[in-house]
Amino acid sequence: MSEVFRFDPLMLPPECETLRQEVRGFIAEERAAGRWRAESDFASSHSPAFSKRLGARGWIGMTWPKQYCGQERSFLERYVVTEELLAAGAPVGAHWVADRQSGPLILRFGNETQRREILPRITRGECFFCIGMSEPDSGSDLASIRTKAAPVEGGWLLNGRKIWTSNAHKAHFMICLCRTAPADAGDRHKGLSQLIVDLKLPGISIRPIKNLTGAEHFNEVLFEDVFVPGDRMIGEPGDGWKQVTSELGYERSGPERFLSSFRLVTEFIRRAGTNPEPREAEAIGRMLAHLATLRRMSLSVAGMLQKGETVNLEAAVVKDLGTNLEKEIPEIVRLVARRGRSPNQADMLEEALAYGVLYAPSFTIRGGTREILRGIVARGLGLR
């Protein structure tokens, strides 16, 4: 019998269910007021106005200490808010990275000035971040990045190029992974650092890159002799790799890793009606069996994160299974769904299906490719 992975069962505590009802009430209000249309995916929406309303509810940075305007709620409570917003297709894209990733990073590794200046603004839904990791020659092999920060009087001089940077054109800051010391042949992970870069600084140019649908979500960001003040270094120079890898459990195990096609599931069920044909029922059941399983696994990881345990391996399992399901859902639906267009109104099923098919290639690439994740799992199995 093998116990390679740990997925402890988790029952959400009662306060989470109370909070869930609050969030559902908020979403119902938003919908009744016609403030947004449901989006398929966390990455496909950007609404600063929505982020502000969410911030006013205390639902951004909600696990952070009160001294930085957080709510000191549990990680499980954050999970519930996040999954409810994603399932409803709420436009969470503007604050998404800051809330999930950048804020917690600054809280954990940043200095007091950074925390005081930035975290309260994030919680109010006024401050958005993007992730500066990938480069033209560095994707899965992240340690090979070449963007360089050279020490100068009072700070760092940043030169290089980041690519595939989602929402760089709409974000206030980038957390930029860069080299502050040359690569060490013995340990390539040395000499990497992270800087908080104000995207309005002189020397930065941001060029949108159209994705295959023609939409502009991601960008190329060029740094030419950009002066970044010294107090914008996160932690100590050289700590970058440790910082990047420490957050993987959070980035890879959340509900956004299996809900990107959930809107398609609900639209498919809407079209099938309350008394579906056998093959429709079978397709619904197949998708739900996978979704229910993944939610269990993902919640289990959330519970272990709440207890402070390291779950990078389990998170890789959730992301690989979850993102493959996200891709599988449009393939299941397209063969079974009743595809006649409904007259006089937008065809929500076709819209969600189009999104699912067209964006599917990105699901198993963003945030760690399928192959990298499986490599992590293989290492966990003792194969490498």
Added chain:
Amino acid sequence: MSDSLVREVAGKLFADLVPPKLVNDAEAGEFPAGLWQAVSEAGFPDALAAAAEMPGDLAGMPDAAAILREAASHAAPLPLAETMIARWLLAGAGIKAPDAPLTIAPVERAGTLLLHRAGKGWRLAGSAARLPWGRQAAGIVAIVEGRVALLAAKAGDLRPGKSLAGEPRDDLSVDAEVEVKPAAAGVDAALVHRLGALSRAVMMAGALDEVLTLSVQYANDRVQFGRPIGKFQAIQQQLAVLAENVAAAGVVASAAVEAAAGKGDFAFAVAVAKARVGEAAGKVAEIAHQVHGAIGFTHEHRLHHLTRRLWSWRDEFGVESDWQQELGRLAAARGADGVWPLLTAW
């Protein structure tokens, strides 16, 4: 006992008493009476019945599942799940259970078993396909709507058959007098079908654990091109998918066990578990055989003790598509906007 302690005790018993030869001999028709005796002495067949606090409750399911998972990971060739369910049914109905291996009927939903009055007593008549271990069981416990009947095995006509794993799966034709009592409150044929499906999901989870262990071990041991094949990315990627499916199966089988013991929606949980674990079983068996190469296709290697059981169990008490349809109908009835609340309520 805690689940983990039960699992440890059961794991040791099966590891000691189920060598590959015993599995092969059982397939050749020799019932492992010694193993059954040891299992009986350990109280395993009563894991469900003895733990019930009220007639028909499933408080014993966590212990029963821990035992079944271990039994399955060792490919123990016994009607253990069937006897557990049978004894629980009999106890709930107040019928004295024979101290011997038992099986249950029906396994397939399309059975035609009926009970009708005959004088002061009852007769059980009709047919039921593919009863597990039928010819080696001392009695067949049938559930017909809300009634439990105990049929002495010899009183029915059994046409022998076998599963893909070579275990007896016999077709019953019967028209005989039987002892009948009303089932415990809330217990009916649909619930027993769910318990059968849950037992197979749990057993598959156990066999999957062992297939993962064997496959990783083989990939580390087998050398080709001068290194263990597990060092090749092509193999690593396959084994990662295998392991992920094993993990998913374990999680969802355990969740259904919790639901049986009262935590959550049992109908939903079983449908999810049987559908998802069955899918994992097919995928995992396929990859495990590919990784093992020719040796895994031999009778000598014990991989097939597990994979043939996986292929057999995924078909019993409803195939994946049966449970997917049940789940799909259950969800669609709530309407499109009721599906998310259904998922989060579980």
